[in-house]
Amino acid sequence: MNYENQKLIDMLAAEYVLGTLRGPARDRFARLMLNSTRAREATWVWEQHLNNLASSIESVPPDDHVWEKIINRIDPNVIPINKPKKTNRSLLQAWSLIASAACIVLALIIWQPQQELATGSQQIALFKNETEQPLWFIDVKDKTLSVKASNVLSPRSDKDYELWMILKGQEAPISLGLLPKSGNIELIKNSQFNADDISILAVSLEPLGGSPNGSPTEVLYTTNLVIL
Template sequence: MNYNKPELLDSLAAEYVLGTLTGLARKRFQRLMLVSIRAREAANMWEQNLNNLASAISPQAPSDATWHEIIRRIENKPQREKSSPITTPSLWRTWSFIATAACIILAFLVIQPTTSVKQTQQIALVKNQIEQPLWFINVSNHELSIKASNQLIARTDRDYELWMILKGQDAPVSLGLLPKYGDKTILKNKLFNATDITLLAVSLEPVGGSPNGLPTEVLHTTELVLL
């Protein structure tokens, strides 16, 4: 796929921001944003344009038929009666976000049952290709508390490094090395601002971390969930 074509990049960025770009295609675009300024700029442009559009529209309460269809699709029940189709991507994006946040919070309670969440501001869950949780990230006022899942099979000859991609920033910013087991606390980078973070990424690095300040091999990407 030729990501140098402006039309393709713009189309992918639009789908990514709307939430209609899913699965492996979404993960590929997230990895692309790690190395492509154009991809990040395209996503930022669509996010800004859609936010401006959304703010100019008066809120409308969904009809009973719409709620019925939402619940039916979430529960994957067979359709018993004809109902109004859902045509608003932003509505589905909102529900998708809520479902994702709920799954991450549930994983948090499973992985860190003894940790208080009172000071939590944001959370993130890093998963592998088969959706197994690898690291849970709990962001509070001044630090990131990170716990490795028991499903993580870590390499002993390499380290894992956490990065953040910022809007308008040319290069990823390292947040530090991830634990291979147990817990670890990392002080917040001075550039850490949740509203400016496009995504988080995990890279595989030589022991000690990236030798040149850039990700060596990106393994996983995830999004930061604001609570």
């Protein structure tokens, strides 16, 4: 595929932002954004287009039976939560909240089954493999990144996994540290870590000890930082 074709990049960026680009194609485009300023800029432009469009649309909360179906698709064992109240947010923003709720419910089911959800703003990230199984859950604290590895992860003893972030408008990925192969660790939060500035998070496969040259060796997974 010719990623130098601007028309193709724009089309893929539009589908990525809309959420219609799925599966391996979405993963390929997410990896492309790690190295392509053109792809990141196109994605940013489409995000602005949709945000401007969304600002003129009034949100419509789903009916009770629709909301119950949404919860059941997340997990049939989850106790239904209250239907969201009508707000002035856009329809697209409302569905974004639903997706965020699904993500945090999944994280709680997997890693925090007996803990209550913290109040206030929360930032999380969930890395999944090709079959949508969770691998690492990241909870952003004031000064650290709390990272926990899933039991699904089958780590390689001869390699390490490294966490990276790419900031909007910047070329080079920034290392955030090595990920655990089991259990959980606390990574010191990079001084440049700011949710509003982060374009994408990524995990790379590296030699033991981490990247030898300050850049990802082999990008395995990408994800977005979710703000709740």
